[in-house]
Amino acid sequence: xxxxxxxxxxxxxxxxxxxxxxxxQPGGDFNNVTGKAWQLSTVKTADGKIIFDMSKQNKEFFKDxxxxxxxxxxxxxxxxxxxxxxPLTVNGGKMTFGPAASTMMLGIRExxxxxxxxxxxxxxxxxxxxxxxxxxxxSTVNGQNEKITMTFSKFN
Numbered sequence: 001x002x003x004x005x006x007x008x009x010x011x012x013x014x015x016x017x018x019x020x021x022x023x024x025q026p027g028g029d030f031n032n033v034t035g036k037a038w039q040l041s042t043v044k045t046a047d048g049k050i051i052f053d054m055s056k057q058n059k060e061f062f063k064d065x066x067x068x069x070x071x072x073x074x075x076x077x078x079x080x081x082x083x084x085x086x087p088l089t090v091n092g093g094k095m096t097f098g099p100a101a102s103t104m105m106l107g108i109r110e111x112x113x114x115x116x117x118x119x120x121x122x123x124x125x126x127x128x129x130x131x132x133x134x135x136x137x138x139s140t141v142n143g144q145n146e147k148i149t150m151t152f153s154k155f156n
Contacts, residue, residue, distance in 0.1 A: 028131040030090050033070055038077075038136050039155035040066035043114055043122070046147040052114035062111050066119055067155055068136075075123075079116040081107040086123070095129040095138065118142075122150060 043052035054066070067077040075097055076085040082105050087098035100120060107116070121143065128139040136152040 028093075030070075033129075033131060033136060035071060036069070037155040038068045038152035039064075040068070040114075040119075040150060041135075041153045042149075042151045044149050044151075046149070050113075051148070052111070057111050058109075061109050064155075065111060066114070068152055079119050080111055081105050082116060084120070090129070093128055093130065095126050097123050097126055100124075122148060126150075 039054065040052065041054045042050060044050050054062075057065075062080065064078060065080040069076050070088060070090075073088055074085055075088040077083070079102065082102040084100045084102035086100035089096045089098070100123070102120075110116075122140045123138075125140045125142075126138045127141075130137045130139075134154045138150040138152070140148045140150060142148050
């Protein structure tokens with residue numbers, strides 16, 4: 001059963017990996033992004049609607065969720081509650097996540113606004129990245145093909 005769930009999750013992640021065709025802008029120096037831990041702080045639509053805000057989450061249950069690290073051509077982190085890893089391709093301002101593998105723990109609670117499945121779906125459709133100060137921004141689309149911005153902050 002666990003293998004079936006893992007295979008299904010990986011297939012779903014791979015199936016959603018089609019990114020929209022857009023002009024790419026330089027993301028910055030990727031060496032400044034690697035080796036650091038990042039935590040999702042907000043998820044917003046192009047019109048400014050906030051889908052997820054880490055500052056409004058229950059810190060007792062969700063202090064270390066939706067983290068992301070880049071090392072040796074891979075992305076890894078903790079969703080909610082599972083840990084994950086995925087191959088990563090970065091070419092200038094373009095970023096693509098390959099099929100992810102994750103643990104299969106059952107969460108007691110879900111964060112408000114964004115569940116683990118939605119987080120993986122957004123990562124699978126990332127098409128552009130950029131940095132500004134201590135923030136990492138990933139551009140993606142949701143299931144309705146709306147442009148979404150995922151902003152990560154440095155995480156201790």
